[in-house]
Amino acid sequence: MQTELKKEHENWDFSARQHSQLNWYAETDAPPGVPVIDLSILRGAEGAGERQRALDALREAVTKSGFFYVKNYGITDKEIEAISNATRGFFGHPEDYKQAFDRHEQVRGYTGYRLESTARFFGTGQGKDLCMKYTMGPELSPEEVRERITSEEDIASNAYSPNIFPDAGFRDAWVNYYERIHRTSLDLLEAMGEALNLSPESRSVLSEMLIEKSCGELRFFQYPDVPLNACADVPGNGTDRMAAHFDMDVITLLYQTPCENGFISLEALIGDEFVKIPAIRGTLVVNLGEVLRLLMGNFIKATIHRVVRPPQRYHLGSARDVLVFFQAPPLNARLRPLLLEPGVGSDTIFDQLYREAGGIGYVTFSQLRARLFGEFIRHMEVSDAKHESDAHLFSKQ
Numbered sequence: 326m327q328t329e330l331k332k333e334h335e336n337w338d339f340s341a342r343q344h345s346q347l348n349w350y351a352e353t354d355a356p357p358g359v360p361v362i363d364l365s366i367l368r369g370a371e372g373a374g375e376r377q378r379a380l381d382a383l384r385e386a387v388t389k390s391g392f393f394y395v396k397n398y399g400i401t402d403k404e405i406e407a408i409s410n411a412t413r414g415f416f417g418h419p420e421d422y423k424q425a426f427d428r429h430e431q432v433r434g435y436t437g438y439r440l441e442s443t444a445r446f447f448g449t450g451q452g453k454d455l456c457m458k459y460t461m462g463p464e465l466s467p468e469e470v471r472e473r474i475t476s477e478e479d480i481a482s483n484a485y486s487p488n489i490f491p492d493a494g495f496r497d498a499w500v501n502y503y504e505r506i507h508r509t510s511l512d513l514l515e516a517m518g519e520a521l522n523l524s525p526e527s528r529s530v531l532s533e534m535l536i537e538k539s540c541g542e543l544r545f546f547q548y549p550d551v552p553l554n555a556c557a558d559v560p561g562n563g564t565d566r567m568a569a570h571f572d573m574d575v576i577t578l579l580y581q582t583p584c585e586n587g588f589i590s591l592e593a594l595i596g597d598e599f600v601k602i603p604a605i606r607g608t609l610v611v612n613l614g615e616v617l618r619l620l621m622g623n624f625i626k627a628t629i630h631r632v633v634r635p636p637q638r639y640h641l642g643s644a645r646d647v648l649v650f651f652q653a654p655p656l657n658a659r660l661r662p663l664l665l666e667p668g669v670g671s672d673t674i675f676d677q678l679y680r681e682a683g684g685i686g687y688v689t690f691s692q693l694r695a696r697l698f699g700e701f702i703r704h705m706e707v708s709d710a711k712h713e714s715d716a717h718l719f720s721k722q
């Protein structure tokens with residue numbers, strides 16, 4: 326089944342892998358300002374003193390770098406391997422088989438290699454995302470979807486488009502991981518409310534986002550080895566595998582595998598420098614999204630990040646997989662400003678929407694989302710062809 330693609334792209338590997346065997350970085354490799362926070366301690370495993378220290382580290386991270394790692398988050402290698410290996414196996418099928426599961430216009434199912442362009446959406450740089458993708462959203466009953474949809478824009482948002490899976494085993498692995506990672510995101514948000522000393526009123530606004538099922542998306546990206554001719558140090562080439570952007574969600578939980586050759590592809594803009602974020606064994610990379618930054622009046626950081634191509638000497642063994650969960654509130658969530666310490670906060674798009682809402686006293690996530698995405702649609706007016714000018718570098722390896 327896998328020979329067709331393997332012939333075209335000799336270095337593409339879709340085999341199942343045991344994650345304990347990968348070439349991981351260690352906890353001591355975490356860059357300065359990006360701490361490794363133990364979720365079991367935040368959940369109370371080692372008493373109040375240790376818990377307070379973890380909360381302090383969390384507060385520091387979310388207000389300064391906007392990036393941190395979590396360990397001991399309670400999802401096993403077996404669960405991660407189940408979703409990863411099922412999806413790698415799927416990607417190994419011939420293109421016409423995979424096309425039957427392509428709903429990329431609804432941000433569901435299969436999205437082919439170099440089909441999406443983060444550069445195009447954000448207006449940052451040029452080129453396509455150098456990976457193939459698979460996506461699921463929340464599994465909701467028709468009634469639950471009806472409750473949450475309040476406008477035409479909600480339907481167009483595709484937040485509740487139906488999921489599509491190639492088979493039952495694949496679905497089980499995806500639904501299991503979705504539920505587990507969603508729970509983890511809620512625990513982290515709860516801890517963050519505490520770490521930031523939010524007022525009881527604000528904690529209850531936060532939990533409004535927490536208690537209902539989110540409209541978050543779970544995506545798997547497989548980035549194959551970057552072809553030699555497409556590497557970052559070949560004159561005239563772009564340098565991105567996924568262009569610089571911030572996430573349009575509340576919180577992002579990302580599991581990345583290390584490149585076999587030690588290259589580090591993910592980078593976060595901390596201060597005015599892009600800092601390498603290595604794949605550390607047993608951790609998730611967590612960053613905060615634009616929605617949370619707006620709700621918190623700029624108090625926390627929605628840090629810009631990107632995925633870069635290796636130089637030529639690192640092209641072999643530069644493949645990496647990413648399993649990323651974007652947590653977002655339900656579209657009908659009633660958002661209100663989060664009250665921070667006196668003197669903190671600024672005039673954001675959210676504050677403006679809230680003022681416009683007047684006596685209603687809330688802004689729905691649907692309204693905020695429409696305004697936010699509206700900001701970016703204009704970049705999509707730039708022709709797709711502009712981002713295809715280097716397509717010839719990727720057709721064969």
Ligand SMILES: O=C(O)CCC(=O)C(=O)O
Pocket residue numbers: 546567572579581591630631632647649
């Ligand atoms: O591939 C990665 O490591 C980053 C993915 C990412 O930032 C995103 O999908 O928003």
Ligand SMILES: [Fe+2]
Pocket residue numbers: 570571572630
């Ligand atoms: Fe991102």
